[in-house]
Amino acid sequence: MKEDQIKRRTLLRAAAVTALGSLVPGLSARRMPEAAPEDPTKVPGTPVGKVGTRSPFEQPQKKASDISARSPLQDFYGIITPSDLHFERSHNGVPRIDPNRYELLIHGMVERPMVFTLKDLKRFPALSRIAFIECSGNFRSGKTNMTPQEICGLTSQSEWTGVMLSTLFREVGVSPKATWFLAEGSDAAVMTRSIPVRKGWEDAMIAYAQNGEAIRPEQGYPARLFLPGWEGNTNVKWIRRIELSDQPFMTREETSKYTETIKGGKIRQFSFDMDARSIITYPSYPQTVEKGWIEIRGLAWSGRGKISKVEVSTDAGKHWQAATLQEPVLDKAHTAFRYGWHWNGDTTEIMSRAVDDTGYTQPTLKQLTNARGTDMGGYHLNPVTAWVIQRDGTVLFKPEKFR
């Protein structure tokens, strides 16, 4: 009787997997056997193919809401986010753009207003840079059963390739009097941000490639603005127009959104830099651990420079020890850290804090509310994140109240 039930359940599951295979593109094209053979050396393997696939035993996924999809930070190894797991935020969907019809217009306070096709952009010197992009509204809290993905999954890292904006600025002859430029996307929100010209000269890029291939539609295909270390929203995707000016345009995304209330009823605007932050991704909810040696692992990053140190506490913040930083430690980039810990089986809290090369130390939520007031807005929150390790080995997020 019991055996029958199991069989039926297994059959149902197999049917479900098959149905899934026909729904998810790619899965059905080169479907792997539903169960691995007892001995893989005794049966021929899957033939070579045109596009590789993830093992069916690995199912990392973005967690999507109506407006954004979060990266599964807890599933990542190393520092590169697989392109199909890069977080997403769009303001009216992902546009479909024909690369052959794509054009970037640069005008306004320039000597020569010009139009660049995608092919044009690719003819300029091509530079690559590994750096993160993080949405400035990247802190969720409120319950104990939250994963790193749910708490701060709106950050991802890629190798971006493109042409430096400074090269295009020279090509059009940007006026020395220009102080701001408008970056405009060709999505259904025609999303725009005003960016100080100095960032354009410093390290801004028009990126057309991501992790070795054309940039993904969700990340701005065929070209996006890439501003290392600056809040995600300023990295305008599907960029179609850049207008040089001597004043900011005060668009909706830099006034009614992406501004934050701070102490004294004030509202902070043009908060571009992403402050240093870290999170332990192992162990984290809903993982479980066993008594003995545990390698605590996580990611740290800063929009202001390199991570110079990550400290880990395994006793609820009473003592802090330096974690090992995994090379490469790059400028404005996710940096992996690890810390060997022997857990004696008692309930405790573990947490990490990042320090960047400006000397900035990732604050606690209390430090943030002290600085900005309890009415502080939801952008640019980068608090130390604690996990509670319970006696039975379960791990829970420790949410803190601040409003």
Next chain:
Amino acid sequence: MRWNQVNYRRENISVWTCLLVMVISCNRSPERFGIGRPATQHEIDAVNISIAPDGKGLPPGTGHVAEGRALFIAKCAPCHGPTGTEVPQYRLVATPDDTTHTRAIGNYWPYATTLYDYIRRAMPFNAPGSLSNEEVYHLTAFLLYSNQLIDSNRVISARTLPGIVMPARKWYVNDDRRGGNEVR
């Protein structure tokens, strides 16, 4: 070992060729590459929809509260509610003295020109870019009126819109975070 004259010459040529190739290819970067084409004024005008807070870029036309109300009911109310207050996450209307955490036009937006720019760019959400310039002026007028920022008979135009002082404007300050050993 002595260099054979012929070999030497050959060597010499290849050395010069090498140097020449290096001069041409070694990270030389001109001031301009001559890539891309000039944009015509017509091309620029066709896509340049930006509006500055001083009103630069605002098109001709006038907006009236009554017309705006009718348009709002027809095209905006399905998401924002009939008065722009009913749906918390899409709330548009709040008076300047509203002390709730609501971020609406009357108590949070610092510039009136942003209204025109944003509606024209992105609204209605299901049919972006479908409104005429005149319709955008009407909606702008209605929303300013609903937020008690103008009287019902005030006409909104390129001339009057930039002059409307938004109450929240005075609260805005530039980011003063600088990294280093301080939390701001």
